[in-house]
Amino acid sequence: xxxxxxxxxxxxxxxxxxxxxxxxxxxxxxxxxxxxxxxxxxxxxxxxxxxxxxxxxxxxxxxxxxxxxxxxxxxxxxxxxxxxxxxxxxxxxxxxxxxxxxxxxxxxxxxxxxxxxxxxxxxxxxxxxxxxxxxxxxxxxxxxxxxxxxxxxxxxxxxxxxxxxxxxxxxxxxxxxxxxxxxxxxxxxxxxxxxxxxxxxxxxxxxxxxxxxxxxxxxxxxxxxxxxxxxxxxxxxxxxxxxxxxxxxxxxx
Ligand SMILES: [Zn+2]
Numbered sequence: 449x450x451x452x453x454x455x456x457x458x459x460x461x462x463x464x465x466x467x468x469x470x471x472x473x474x475x476x477x478x479x480x481x482x483x484x485x486x487x488x489x490x491x492x493x494x495x496x497x498x499x500x501x502x503x504x505x506x507x508x509x510x511x512x513x514x515x516x517x518x519x520x521x522x523x524x525x526x527x528x529x530x531x532x533x534x535x536x537x538x539x540x541x542x543x544x545x546x547x548x549x550x551x552x553x554x555x556x557x558x559x560x561x562x563x564x565x566x567x568x569x570x571x572x573x574x575x576x577x578x579x580x581x582x583x584x585x586x587x588x589x590x591x592x593x594x595x596x597x598x599x600x601x602x603x604x605x606x607x608x609x610x611x612x613x614x615x616x617x618x619x620x621x622x623x624x625x626x627x628x629x630x631x632x633x634x635x636x637x638x639x640x641x642x643x644x645x646x647x648x649x650x651x652x653x654x655x656x657x658x659x660x661x662x663x664x665x666x667x668x669x670x671x672x673x674x675x676x677x678x679x680x681x682x683x684x685x686x687x688x689x690x691x692x693x694x695x696x697x698x699x700x701x
């Protein structure tokens with residue numbers, strides 16, 4: 449059994465036996481880790497504070513060689529993210545980010561940039577309009593997982609540079625106007641939208657958030673990214689359904 453000390457963000461927890469918790473957290477260098485925290489009562493115990501979802505803390509865990517369910521011994525909180533817990537919307541978006549990371553990553557497959565993306569996104573959730581942050585979060589998560597379409601040239605004829613084109617959800621790629629017939633369901637993407645999509649797939653989160661774009665470009669990107677994500681996941685996420693249920697019908701997603 450090896451002992452590790454690591455910072456991590458808690459993705460989710462569930463009760464385990466009478467007084468324990470199963471915690472899934474995301475670390476910079478071990479990726480997603482699952483472990484049992486023993487002796488945590490559901491009510492009123494101080495020890496549970498370090499294991500609430502969204503908590504950023506330093507943990508010690510004992511890695512079991514024959515199981516992917518390790519033993520977590522203690523937490524030293526770095527940021528409990530109180531600010532994003534103040535509003536239902538903050539909790540709903542943070543839960544959505546956590547479920548996305550949980551669904552898209554494998555156990556103990558390291559993705560340090562996804563850890564940074566999640567950590568920064570929790571920080572920005574308290575100060576940036578969440579729908580816009582969510583679109584960029586999803587685009588960058590898709591990029592880090594290698595799922596984001598290649599946006600520089602036409603999939604079919606390799607034409608480049610493309611100023612505009614057609615986004616094929618099915619092929620996960622761009623098509624030029626001459627090759628659009630390869631996927632008649634491909635969505636037209638104008639030059640402004642394509643430029644922003646490219647920046648979301650290339651630039652740092654803070655730089656993407658600093659730039660401002662027209663509402664129509666933001667909306668088009670949000671629809672494209674969400675449609676593509678749902679296609680790749682192949683199922684709706686519980687947290688996305690909840691988010692949609694609490695947002696007014698006319699609100700941006
Ligand atoms: Zn083409």
